[in-house]
Amino acid sequence: MAITDIKAFAHLTAADIETLGQELDTIRRDVEQSLGERDAKYIRRTIRAQRTLEMAARATLFGSRNRWAWGAGVAMLSVAKIIENMELGHNISHGQWDWMNDPEIHSTSWEWDMTGPSAQWQRAHNYSHHMYTNVLGKDEDLGFGILRMTRDEQWRPLHLAQPVANLLLAATFEWGIALHDWSIEKQLSDVPRWQLMSEPNRAFGRKIARQVSKDFLIHPALTGPAWKSTLKANATANLVRNLWTYAVIFCGHFPDGAEKFTVDQLVDETRGEWYLRQMLGSANFSAGPVMAFMSGNLCYQIEHHLFPDIPSSRYPEISVRVRELCDKYDLPYTTGSLGKQYLLAFRTIHKLALPDRFLRRTADDAPETSSERKFAGITLPMLPNTEVWTESHWPVDPVTGERRGLRSALAEAKVALKEKARQEKEALREAKQALQDKARHEQQALRETRQALRDKAQEERRVLRRRALRERAIRRVRRRQRAN
Amino acid sequence: MVLKSVQGVREWLEAPVAEAKMAGRTRLDALRGAAARVTTPLLPDDYLHLINPLWSARELRGRIVSVRKETTDAVTLVIKPGWGFDFTFTPGQYIGIGVLVDGRWHWRSYSLTSPPNWTDPGSRSRRLISIAVKAMPEGFLSSHLVNGVPEGTVVRLAAPQGGFVLPEPPPAKVLFLTAGSGITPVMGMLRTMDRRAAARPGPGGWPDVVHVHSARTAEDVMFATELRDLHDRRPSFTAHLHLTGARGKFALTGLDELFPDWRERETWACGPLAMLDDIEKHWAAAGLSDHLHIERFEVERSAVGEGGTVTFARSGRSAEIDGATSLLQAGEDSGVQMPFGCRMGICQTCVVTLADGRVRDLRNGAEHQAGEKVQTCISAAAGDCTLEV
Ligand code: FES
Numbered sequence: 001m002a003i004t005d006i007k008a009f010a011h012l013t014a015a016d017i018e019t020l021g022q023e024l025d026t027i028r029r030d031v032e033q034s035l036g037e038r039d040a041k042y043i044r045r046t047i048r049a050q051r052t053l054e055m056a057a058r059a060t061l062f063g064s065r066n067r068w069a070w071g072a073g074v075a076m077l078s079v080a081k082i083i084e085n086m087e088l089g090h091n092i093s094h095g096q097w098d099w100m101n102d103p104e105i106h107s108t109s110w111e112w113d114m115t116g117p118s119a120q121w122q123r124a125h126n127y128s129h130h131m132y133t134n135v136l137g138k139d140e141d142l143g144f145g146i147l148r149m150t151r152d153e154q155w156r157p158l159h160l161a162q163p164v165a166n167l168l169l170a171a172t173f174e175w176g177i178a179l180h181d182w183s184i185e186k187q188l189s190d191v192p193r194w195q196l197m198s199e200p201n202r203a204f205g206r207k208i209a210r211q212v213s214k215d216f217l218i219h220p221a222l223t224g225p226a227w228k229s230t231l232k233a234n235a236t237a238n239l240v241r242n243l244w245t246y247a248v249i250f251c252g253h254f255p256d257g258a259e260k261f262t263v264d265q266l267v268d269e270t271r272g273e274w275y276l277r278q279m280l281g282s283a284n285f286s287a288g289p290v291m292a293f294m295s296g297n298l299c300y301q302i303e304h305h306l307f308p309d310i311p312s313s314r315y316p317e318i319s320v321r322v323r324e325l326c327d328k329y330d331l332p333y334t335t336g337s338l339g340k341q342y343l344l345a346f347r348t349i350h351k352l353a354l355p356d357r358f359l360r361r362t363a364d365d366a367p368e369t370s371s372e373r374k375f376a377g378i379t380l381p382m383l384p385n386t387e388v389w390t391e392s393h394w395p396v397d398p399v400t401g402e403r404r405g406l407r408s409a410l411a412e413a414k415v416a417l418k419e420k421a422r423q424e425k426e427a428l429r430e431a432k433q434a435l436q437d438k439a440r441h442e443q444q445a446l447r448e449t450r451q452a453l454r455d456k457a458q459e460e461r462r463v464l465r466r467r468a469l470r471e472r473a474i475r476r477v478r479r480r481q482r483a484n
Numbered sequence: 485m486v487l488k489s490v491q492g493v494r495e496w497l498e499a500p501v502a503e504a505k506m507a508g509r510t511r512l513d514a515l516r517g518a519a520a521r522v523t524t525p526l527l528p529d530d531y532l533h534l535i536n537p538l539w540s541a542r543e544l545r546g547r548i549v550s551v552r553k554e555t556t557d558a559v560t561l562v563i564k565p566g567w568g569f570d571f572t573f574t575p576g577q578y579i580g581i582g583v584l585v586d587g588r589w590h591w592r593s594y595s596l597t598s599p600p601n602w603t604d605p606g607s608r609s610r611r612l613i614s615i616a617v618k619a620m621p622e623g624f625l626s627s628h629l630v631n632g633v634p635e636g637t638v639v640r641l642a643a644p645q646g647g648f649v650l651p652e653p654p655p656a657k658v659l660f661l662t663a664g665s666g667i668t669p670v671m672g673m674l675r676t677m678d679r680r681a682a683a684r685p686g687p688g689g690w691p692d693v694v695h696v697h698s699a700r701t702a703e704d705v706m707f708a709t710e711l712r713d714l715h716d717r718r719p720s721f722t723a724h725l726h727l728t729g730a731r732g733k734f735a736l737t738g739l740d741e742l743f744p745d746w747r748e749r750e751t752w753a754c755g756p757l758a759m760l761d762d763i764e765k766h767w768a769a770a771g772l773s774d775h776l777h778i779e780r781f782e783v784e785r786s787a788v789g790e791g792g793t794v795t796f797a798r799s800g801r802s803a804e805i806d807g808a809t810s811l812l813q814a815g816e817d818s819g820v821q822m823p824f825g826c827r828m829g830i831c832q833t834c835v836v837t838l839a840d841g842r843v844r845d846l847r848n849g850a851e852h853q854a855g856e857k858v859q860t861c862i863s864a865a866a867g868d869c870t871l872e873v
Contacts (some may be wrong), residue, residue, distance in 0.1 A: 029848045034554055040587030055531065095832035100581070101589035101856050103543055103640075104530075107832040108857060111525035127825035127833055210500070210524045218522055274828075308830050 002136055002152050002260035002369050003280075009259075009372040010280070011405040012329065014270075020329055021272025027321050028307055033312050035099055040244070042313050043097050043105060046087055054080035057237075058219065064229035073230075077237035079294075082244055084113045086296025087312065090171075093118050094126060095309040116178030117207045120200065123188055125180035130308050134253060135261045141253070144169065144180050146411035148352045150369045151261045151362070155355045162353035166346075173242035173249075177417050178204070244294070247342055251285045252301035254345035256367040257334035258283040278305035282336035284319075291338070294318065302333065330405035346370075365417070378416040380409055501527060501541070512567075516541065537638045538566035544641040546581075549612065551635055554706045558618040558665065559630050560597065564610055565641060571601045571611050572611065573644035574652075575676040576669045576779075577617065578750070580642030580855055583625060583633065589640060590625045591855030595669035595779075596644060599676035607694035616706060618665035642855065648678065648779035654691050655750040659743070660764060663698035663734075663755030669779055670695065671707055671754060674721075678714060690720045694743050698755070700729040733759075736766045747772060754779040792868040796820045797839055799873065811843060811860040811871060822873060823861060836860055841869025 003009045007017065057076035067168035089112030091097070097105045104110075111118050124140070132138035134150055143149040147166060148159045169176045182204045191198040215234040220227035237476070252258075259280045279302055287299035292315075298304060302314035303322055310318070326333040336344075348368040351359065359366075364373040396403055495502075498513045500520035506777025515538070529540035538545055546563040554560055563581075565571075573579075579595055582589040594615040619630040650673040650798045657696035660670045681689030699705045705725065715723040724742065726734045739746045747770060753763045760778050767776040794814050803818040805811075812834055815822040825833035829847060840854045844866040851866060853860045860871070 025847070032848050032850070035587065037587040040584075040723065051526075051531055051534060093832075095835070095859075096833075096834070100587060100856065101591070106857065108835050113525055122831070123833060126831035130830055131826040131828070207525075210521065214524050222522070271828075309832065438806065 001363055001371055001373070002150065002262050003371045004262045005372050006261070006265055006276055006280075007260055009370075009406065010276055010331065011409050013193055016329065016405075017272035017276055019269065019272075020269070020325065021275050023325055024275050024306060025271075027318060028310065031307070031310055031318060032099070035311065035314075039119075039311050039313060040100055040102075043092075043100075044312070046083065047105070050080055050083045050088060054084070059271065061219070061230045061233050062223050062226060064223065064226045064233050070233055071227055074233045074236050074240075077233065077249075078240035081237055081241040082294055085241060085245055086248070086298065086400050087293060088112070088296075089114065089118065090296050090298075093122050093310045096311045098309070113211070114174045114178065115208055115211050116174070116181045117203045118183040120185040120203065121177065124184035126308065128184055128188075130305065132266070133305060134259065134276055134395060135263060135266060135277075137263055138266070140180065140184060144176055145183075146176075147349055149348060151255055151352060151359060151366055152260060152262075152369060153295060155352075162349055166349050170246040171239060173246040174238070178208075192333060247338070248295045248298050249341060250345045251338060251341040252282055252304075254348055254368070255283045255334065255336065255341040256344045256348075257332060258368075260369045275306060276331075278302070279322075279331065279333075282334070283341060284333070285338045285341045286335055287338065288298060299338075302335075320436050324409070328403070330407045332407045332410060375413055378420060380412040380416060488641070492798060500524060512541075528644075531622065538564075540546045540649045541567040544569055546613075546639050548633060548635055548637045548639060551633060555618075555704055557630055557704075558616060558706050560614050561629065561633070562604065562612055562614045563639065563641070564612050568810075569613075569641065570643060571613070573600050574649040575599060575672040576649040577644040577646040578669065579644050581615065582640030582642075582855070583629065583637070584639075585625070585628055587695075590628075591642075591853055592625050593642075593854075595646075595672060596670045597668050597675065597677050599672065602675075610683070616665070616668045616671065617635045618706065626801075645776075646779070648754070648777055650752070656691050657745070657749040658693045658752040659749035660692055660693070660695040660697075660748055661751060661755070661759075662695070663702075663728075663759055665706070666753075666759075666779070666781070667697055667706055669754055674711075674714060678718070681718065690718050692749075693721045694724065694746075694749065695722065696724045696726060696734065696739075696742075698726045698728050698734045698759075701727060714752030724765060728778065734840040736762060750775050750777075754781070789867045790864075792841070792865040794865050795840075795868075795870040797816065797870050797872050805865055807844070807864050807866070808846070811858070811863050811865065813864075815860065815871070815873065820873060824861060827861045829859055834860045837872040839870040839872045842866040843869055 007014060010017070012020070031130040053076055057073050057080055058070050060076060061073040064073055083139065089110065092105055092110040093107050094113065095107035098107050100106075106166060107122070114121075119165075128142040131137055134142060136142065136150070143153075146169065147162055182200060185200045186193070186198070186261045189200060191200060195201075215238065216231060220231040223230040261277060261281065265273075265277065284302050285299045287295060292299050297312035297315045300312075300319050303315040303318045304312070306322065307318065323333055325331070335341075344367070350367075361367070363369050364371045494514055498517040501513050501516045511855075516528055520526075522528075523531060527542060529538075532539040533542075538547060544565060546565040546569070548561050548566050552560040552562070573596060574835045575596070578593045579592050579596055580591055582591050584590075594617055595617045596613055598612065598614040602612055602614075603610065617626050617629045619627045646669075648669055654677065660673075662670050674693075677690060677693070695711070697705070697711070702708070702725075705711075705751075708725075711723045713754045714721055722725040722743075728734070734837075751763075751767070751772075753760060753776065757780060760780060764773075764776070764778065767773050791805050791809075793802055793804050794811060795802040796815055796818070799820045801818045801820055805814045812824055812827065813821050823834050823836070825831035827834075835857045838852055838854055838856050838858050842854070842865075843852050843858050843863040844850070845852070845859075845863050846862050852863065854869075858871075
């Protein structure tokens with residue numbers, strides 16, 4: 001079962017979580033107060049660059065019958081669409097740039113270049129996902145309703161199709177998101193299912209019509225004789241964008257270490273606990289400035305989840321401070337290369353396609369989900385038991401004087417669990433050895449018995465033979481006597 | 485039938501820009517709408533204003549074409565509005581102006597001092613507008629505007645509004661009572677009257693106008709030369725200057741002596757709140773409240789109170805709250821349908837426009853002014869305020 005007691009899992013007291021929350025609030029305030037001209041310039045420059053790139057791409061595609069022009073057009077359009085989607089659409093709709101009071105760069109008015117209307121996405125994403133991050137049954141982004149991403153979710157035969165569903169989702173990611181948001185929007189706004197002309201339906205229909213006709217009708221038509229290659233180019237650019245956004249999103253919440261939570265956790269959740277849940281529920285991937293930009297700075301997924309409405313360009317500097325906090329409170333900071341993080345998510349998708357009886361671990365100590373119960377059956381040499389740290393204060397390392405919490409616990413648990421596994425294996429080997437010995441002994445005994453039997457038989461045969469000889473000799477003597 | 489379908493086609497064409505409409509309707513809307521199908525989800529404006537910031541009808545914008553010093557602490561800003569601006573406002577109205585300072589747009593309202601459809605002869609007969617700004621002691625934006633907004637700066641504009649206006653035709657007898665920067669809306673009216681009189685020469689062009697203006701010293705009088713010039717040129721216009729630095733506050737009882745016919749005059753008054761309160765009382769005592777028009781400026785301050793009365797404009801309700809209650813809570817408690825999501829400041833679904841007053845962000849103490857969009861779940865009233873919900 002996913003985490004039900006965040007305090008026990010984190011190895012922190014309520015007071016510690018409270019202070020951690022205050023320290024994060026301080027980071028927020030510091031950054032907010034320092035926002036200014038430089039940041040505004042950044043977003044305006046990004047917008048200008050994106051629009052210029054898109055125009056250049058569309059212009060290039062007029063010559064798309066030429067192979068090189070086609071390639072260049074696709075490349076530019078893909079990059080433009082990625083920037084538009086990640087660094088602009090996603091972040092602006094989060095309200096990251098609302099502080100500028102600019103109605104054109106404002107969460108209430110920005111519309112992005114994706115099938116789903118921004119407003120619907122906002123409700124599903126900003127509200128459902130960001131508020132209830134990784135809470136089972138609340139955060140519908142957990143597998144987007146089609147993938148089983150944690151073994152807390154019951155296996156159904158449909159999940160066998162996960163490998164295919166995953167590919168399909170990746171290729172049509174914008175549609176996946178759009179449909180997902182649309183259904184959440186309908187759910188949240190309580191419109192009857194059968195009401196065809198409901199506002200969410202109409203907004204969705206309008207947006208689809210505009211998006212599809214733009215990329216697949218109007219732009220190809222405008223390029224005249226090159227319409228076919230333009231069409232292909234637009235489709236390719238959308239595909240590239242879909243694959244990339246899919247990969248970035250999946251690296252944010254599904255690699256090992258990004259924990260899942262139960263609804264119990266939400267009851268009376270404090271601000272500090274909310275922060276902690278965001279930290280434990282997301283994962284980063286390492287990226288240089290270019291890749292960070294192209295991911296809309298979502299390589300800083302942890303920072304994004306802590307401060308979803310703070311300008312993304314500030315995440316790098318925030319991450320330094322968040323890491324310091326993680327060190328101070330001995331909390332894990334889940335990160336790795338893009339490839340590694342994706343492979344971990346990929347592994348989970350494929351592993352969980354199988355029914356539980358094929359899986360070795362349980363939802364308490366699986367790589368993709370663990371819970372406070374993971375620590376229950378083992379003794380952690382450097383940490384006192386649960387009751388002590390939740391009531392009094394943090395355990396402190398006797399040697400370094402540093403406070404000890406979840407990160408150490410996880411590391412020690414890993415060692416302890418390995419040790420436990422080793423001991424079990426050892427016991428198993430010994431048992432096997434004993435069995436083998438026993439078998440050998442029995443075999444030996446068997447062999448000996450057989451030998452003895454064989455010996456006996458030989459002896460008997462010898463006796464018989466001797467007796468036969470004697471009898472023959474007697475007979476011979478008697479014959480001779482009779483003849484005499 | 486044909487007309488109807490033409491209308492239908494037109495509406496269809498304009499649909500994308502109609503949805504995103506922020507500025508007024510322009511004649512180019514059908515074209516913009518058609519182009520928007522190519523540029524969707526953006527408007528063609530979004531590309532055009534990369535070339536020229538004024539080429540956008542997404543919202544009203546303008547460019548400051550000149551900054552003229554009026555007094556040591558007041559300037560006139562002459563602004564060339566971009567697409568969609570309605571030049572046929574009524575003299576006396578004010579506009580909202582947004583100015584970019586440190587990456588943030590700041591909103592304030594200022595009276596228009598130019599007559600409607602004004603073309604500045606000096607600037608190649610383009611239609612322009614002007615406002616006058618006086619630096620307030622602690623006013624953040626007014627000081628910025630007075631002390632150094634460069635010519636060429638692009639500003640955002642809100643459509644002219646306000647009921648403190650001069651009717652057309654004006655009444656036969658008029659009294660203006662102003663003090664300090666309260667002169668600005670009246671200046672717009674005087675200039676309009678002057679222009680009309682120039683267009684229609686002869687007697688009756690100017691009504692009988694008396695203007696009593698108070699200022700601390702002679703140097704503090706905005707538009708002093710212009711007032712004197714008008715006074716000299718237009719026989720039916722009297723400008724009476726009262727310097728409070730030397731003679732104290734203008735006593736309303738003095739009107740009887742100076743302009744005994746003041747009771748027959750339609751009166752417009754604008755100035756400090758205390759003065760307006762006095763005037764109101766004086767006119768009420770004389771049973772003339774119907775003939776009095778008053779404009780109260782929002783006072784520009786940097787520190788405001790805690791809590792206040794929140795008015796929910798669209799639902800017509802209001803609530804009295806303290807400085808710690810969120811606007812969302814206040815709205816819900818008084819039965820207003822408030823939009824909301826997370827209730828903790830992260831989802832932006834509760835954002836509404838602050839029409840008037842100030843609110844404070846409870847998380848960091850940041851203050852928001854009228855014209856800004858605020859998250860109601862984490863904002864509290866900082867004085868009286870009005871929300872558009
Ligand atoms: S309700 Fe989510 S930001 Fe206010």
